[in-house]
Amino acid sequence: MMQNSAGVSIIVCCYNSAKRLPKTLFHLAKQNITKGIEVIIVDNNSSDDTAEVAKSLWEELNNPFPLRIAFEAQPGLTKAREKGIEVALYDYLIFCDDDNWLDENYAINTMQLFDADEEIMILGGQGNPVFESDKPFWFENFYQSYAVGKQEVKSGFVSLVYGAGLGIRKTILKNPKFYAIPFFLNDRVGTRLSSGGDSETCLRVKLLGGKIFYSEKLTFYHFLTTNRLTWKYLQNLHIGFSxxxxxxxxxxxxxxxxxxxxxxxxxxxxxxxxxxxxxxxxxxxxxxxxxxxxxxxxxxxxxxxxxxxxxxxxxxxxxxxxxxxxxxxxx
The missing domain is CATH 1.10.287 (Helix Hairpins)
Structure with missing residues (x-):
């Protein structure tokens, strides 16, 4: 498939995401750009009807811009993202989790920020939590563990950004040195918690001379389900970090x-x-x-x-x- 660098591909990796996709796609459909944009749903060997739900919902939303389905049989977020990168038409990529509700200007702001500085290779934004049930009393002490909140006091260059809503240039991923040695870490596989893949990507980009920029213009809501708001889940999350x-x-x-x-x-x-x-x-x-x-x-x-x-x-x-x-x- 012919590729065009002038645009943005929003990659949504899904594992049994049929119930989470409606609001995610609703927000994506409201992006203030209709040309040079696409959504790629990567079905990571789901056992539910994720792909069918995505296609049906997008039709109900009047197909505001192209949505394509890609299938990745090997489980794991890392493999699913690799599939999305492989099929993406555009050089600017956004990793949107299936529980991220992007602001309507997220795509256009991503394009403008990348266009403004060719040395920026990764962009990060601010996630704002939406709770399915009551917020735990301890949440404010651990909010960054959930990829929400400010990543810096104000917009500027940083060392790391979290993976939710992460923007990245496809060109840096095509640099032969990027995969010169195997990655040491992976991200989640199915429902099993593991972490570090996003951070390793950021650090590897920095080693290759790329810059990482956090922008307050990039905002999204991060929907946090009840099962993720337990003390046990948080402990397991930090075990993965360790x-x-x-x-x-x-x-x-x-x-x-x-x-x-x-x-x-x-x-x-x-x-x-x-x-x-x-x-x-x-x-x-x-x-x-x-x-x-x-x-x-x-x-x-x-x-x-x-x-x-x-x-x-x-x-x-x-x-x-x-x-x-x-x-x-x-x-």
Whole structure:
């Protein structure tokens, strides 16, 4: 299929999304642009009628601009996005989750921001939460875990943006060095929580010399279902964050030009185990009770995982550091 760089492809990756799609598509249909835009629904091996619902809903919305269905049999958000990227017509891409309701100017603002600075390779915006049920009392302490809220005090260049609503140039993804080494992390597979893929994409783009920009002009609503607003879900979410930490930490070392000391993995492991032991004594009762809303309980569990993760990676970190260093852009 012939590609045209002048436009934006909105990629919506779906796994059993039939019930979530109506409002998502309703907001997409209201985009203040009708030319040079398309929506790609990637059906990631759903067992419901996601594809049929998407086509039917789009017809009911009078087909404001092209919507296409792509199928990806291999499960996982990463694979679904790769399929969307493969079939996209345009150079500017937006990753819209099936529970993201984009502002009507999201697409046009994305195009204008990319057009204004050719060095910007990734864009991020601000998600505003919409709760299916009552907001948990602890939510304000953890809102960024849900990809909502300001990512910076004001618009400007940043190191990372969250994946919901992320804009990216297809050209950077076609850079041979982008996939010169395999990615270390993946995103969610089906309903299983895992994370880090979006952050690794951002860090890899930075290594290649690209800029990442957060804009307050890019806003969307993020619909949060009741099952995601439980203390147990939040704990599992942070467990996923913890398991992705080590590779992302090594990216940061490379980006900052930091050397990798001998037995670095062992020193970091001891550090996190010592921190776990210290604060476990101080917060023993809250840990035993698994007290809902206790920030330190979340931190202690994460530190313990990090201690084990640095041990698990051990000498592999040295090879990881060397491999990631090969991606670094030479000024």
């Amino acid at each position: 398991y992705s930490f080590v590779p992302l930490h090594v990216y940061d070392l490379v980006l900052n030009g930091s050397k990798l000391p001998e037995f670095y993995w062992l020193k970091k492991s001891f550090l996190y185990f010592a921190r776990t032991i210290k604060y476990s004594f101080l917060h023993f009762h809250n840990i035993i009770k698994n007290k809902e809303g206790d920030v330190k309980t979340i931190h202690i569990k994460s530190w313990m995982i990090l201690g084990f993760e640095f041990l698990r990676y051990n000498k592999q970190i040295k090879k990881m550091y060397k491999d990631i260093s090969t991606l670094k852009f030479d000024d």
